[in-house]
Amino acid sequence: MPAKSKAQQKAAGAALAAKRGDIKKSALQGASKNMEKSMSEKELHDMAATKRTGKPQHAGKS
Template sequence: MPAKSKAQQKAAGAALAAKRGDMPKSELKGASKSMAKSMTEKELHDLAATSRKGKPEHADKS
């Protein structure tokens, strides 16, 4: 499942780093914090590996 925006891709990358132990989970905020709790490492990797080229900074709310 590819990321829909740059923000989602960045949040997934931060959550993945925390899940792998590269950064403390206490540093996570907002979406990345909930992603780390609710998603598997593979799901986070799939989102984080999405290219940012051509993606909007934030996805539409609709």
């Protein structure tokens, strides 16, 4: 599943780093904390690897 915004991609990257042990899980906040708990490493990788070109900073509420 691709990221819908730059902020979502950044949160996925932080969650992925915590899941891999590169950063402490206690350093996560907000969405990245929830993502780390609920998503697999592959799902986080797919979201974090999304191209940033053309993405809004934050996803609009729909």
